[in-house]
Amino acid sequence: MTVPAIELKGISKSFGPVQANKDISISVAPGTIHGIIGENGAGKSTLMSILYGFYKADKGEIWINGAKTEIPDSQAAIAAGIGMVFQHFKLVENFTVLENIILGAEDGGLLKPSLAKARKTLKELATEYELNVDPDAVIEEIGVGMQQRVEILKALYRQADILILDEPTGVLTPAEADQLFRILHRLKDEGKTIILITHKLREIMEATDTVSVMRRGQMTATVKTSETNPQHLAELMVGRKVLLQVDKVPAKVGAPVLEIENLHVTDEKGVERVKGINLEVRAGEILGIAGVAGNGQSELLEVLGGMRPGTGSIRLNGSPLALSGAGSDARARRDQHIAHVPEDRQREGLIMDFHAWENVAFGYHHDPAYQSGIFMNNAALRADTERKIEKFDVRPADGWLAAKNFSGGNQQKIVVAREIERNPDLLLVGQPTRGVDIGAIEFIHQQIVALRDQGKAVLLVSVELEEIFSLSDRIAVMFDGHIMGERLPHETDEKELGLLMAGVDGKAA
Known part of the structure; x- marks a missing residue:
């Protein structure tokens, strides 16, 4: 032997x-x-x-x-x-x-x-x-x-x-x-x-x-x-049967929520990362952005989330959004009912040494529900955290645990709970299930689809083509800062999207 x-x-x-x-x-x-x-x-x-x-x-x-x-x-x-x-x-x-x-x-x-x-x-x-x-x-x-x-x-x-x-x-x-x-x-x-x-x-x-x-x-x-x-x-x-495919009904698409025209984004080194793109996301739909990492998707999310300046035109429910200067920061975006699940939960979504209940307030600590006069109402915040932990099945169910002591999937659940529970008009979500197990993936996908079914607009960025196909009502492919083309999931396949992701075929938009 x-x-x-x-x-x-x-x-x-x-x-x-x-x-x-x-x-x-x-x-x-x-x-x-x-x-x-x-x-x-x-x-x-x-x-x-x-x-x-x-x-x-x-x-x-x-x-x-x-x-x-x-x-x-x-x-x-x-x-x-x-x-x-x-x-x-x-x-x-x-x-x-x-x-x-x-x-x-x-x-x-x-x-x-x-x-x-x-x-x-x-x-x-x-x-x-x-x-x-x-x-x-x-x-x-x-x-x-x-x-x-x-x-x-x-x-x-x-x-x-x-x-x-x-x-x-x-x-x-x-x-x-x-x-x-x-x-x-x-x-x-x-x-x-x-x-x-x-x-x-x-x-x-x-x-x-x-x-x-x-x-x-x-x-x-x-x-x-x-x-x-x-x-x-x-x-x-x-320990139970799991849906390996996302269970969703056909989208009931409404009016445009997000309208992007001629958006340009330049990074800190002066390199243009987003090159004059046009996109639209409507109420009640999930627009998936496919592409190899590093082709402008991250910068697109950062501009929309108020983390980076850009030039061009972005409208939310018909009203223009500031792309630089006053009113273009993340707090302003949250006030305009844009929620953001960032691509890197540890760098951008959580403060790893802070407790879970403190992270639930991250970015929303000005909410009157969390205030008591000039002080934070920590009791109210902890009670809200307990509700989110129960609803989103965060394990261990301990709001006093530091974010760094949760597994990757449970860290992601904390971020997703914080953002989705704000009932946004537009949800920006980057790599929602990166480093997340199948049980948590099923749950997170269900929450995203549920938000879409409430008539909200969702912009999804993922390098997982399987995830893009499962969740998206429409798919746009980015390559070298351009939109190479848009497709409906049932009218395309991984081979065609793979070619678009490599800059082959399609027309830059």
């Missing part, structure tokens, strides 16, 4: 009253891709953080290649041949690729020999695993797909035989995700063992050999991927 590459026996871990892992046992065969899925808050990342030495288990054992192994910290994990690529990369932005790879693994006090050795090793690894990346490129100047390759190379440079990837495609375009999985299969073919933490069932079905399912801190099932299907896995994850 083959000795498991990893064996966890009876692992338990609590954070105060919250039990993140409860008596978990799992065995991972060498040279395989083993998926771990579960809702946000199920304990997946905690379990892998124990394996990587970030946390110490309250009880249980870790066995690596048949030997009981103590992993008190990440250095011990690296010494045991374990590498981890986190959902949010751990790279120094103003260092080069090469400098990041040797950071913490230098061969002595002099950097020059370490850099020379790393350059040679990096070239060998790039050739062996098709992980081509410029060693002299500065991290902040390369895309997230390349940054992820650097994280993988960091682990391989430290001679990792076991690679853990936490939500690896959460920040990648579809093309970058496909390339990542080609790399993972190449690593597997070379004998590496890979643990893939993801909420995307399609990725699990296409990439893994075996999949383990976690629910509320416990391991509920381990099955061969070839012997299961997405519906069965979704039910194991959530």
Whole structure:
């Protein structure tokens, strides 16, 4: 019998009253891709953080290649041949690729020999695993797909035989995700063992050999991927049947709510990001903006949300919106009944060190309902937070917990609850389910559709084509700051949209 590459026996871990892992046992065969899925808050990342030495288990054992192994910290994990690529990369932005790879693994006090050795090793690894990346490129100047390759190379440079990837495609375009999985299969073919933490069932079905399912801190099932299907896995994850398609009635479209004419947006470096686009979003419809990240979608949302100036014309319910100067900021947009779920919840949607109840007021703290004379009415705010936590099924149901202590999906629920419950005329929503599990995805999608069914206008930006098709009543594709074309979901397909996303066909608008 083959000795498991990893064996966890009876692992338990609590954070105060919250039990993140409860008596978990799992065995991972060498040279395989083993998926771990579960809702946000199920304990997946905690379990892998124990394996990587970030946390110490309250009880249980870790066995690596048949030997009981103590992993008190990440250095011990690296010494045991374990590498981890986190959902949010751990790279120094103003260092080069090469400098990041040797950071913490230098061969002595002099950097020059370490850099020379790393350059040679990096070239060998790039050739062996098709992980081509410029060693002299500065991290902040390369895309997230390349940054992820650097994280993988960091682990391989430290001679990792076991690679853990936490939500690896959460920040990648579809093309970058496909390339990542080609790399993972190449690593597997070379004998590496890979643990893939993801909420995307399609990725699990296409990439893994075996999949383990976690629910509320416990391991509920381990099955061969070839012997299961997405519906069965979704039910194991959530404990009930889950709609994998968005259930919605045909849109009852009303008058224009948002009208954009000849909008131009220039970034801080003087580069034009949005190039004279025209768009319209009507009451009772969801307009989905498809496109590879970095083609002007983010800047479009930022202008509409009052986070960035622009030029041109934007009207809301027939009234002009200021695009610069007084009245163009985010508070003015909120006063004009525009709600905004930003693309990056951690940077733009939440203050991570603040409590959940404080984040519920974020941007709306001037609301009279939260005021008591010249002071904030914290009791009213906490009561409102409790209602939102219950309605949006935020876990743990603790308004005193800091935002950073919630899982990604529950952080997103806090942001979505805060914005949707404001009953806006226009909802701007960027990457609504990035890094979010299937149960939370279903819930967030239902809330967006419910708002549309109330006659509100929704502008959706997502790099997930599946999400664009599921939610949108109309689809517009952006490439290089232009609108390449508009399509109805039932009259197009991923291939046609993919060509538009690459700037092929269509007419710029």
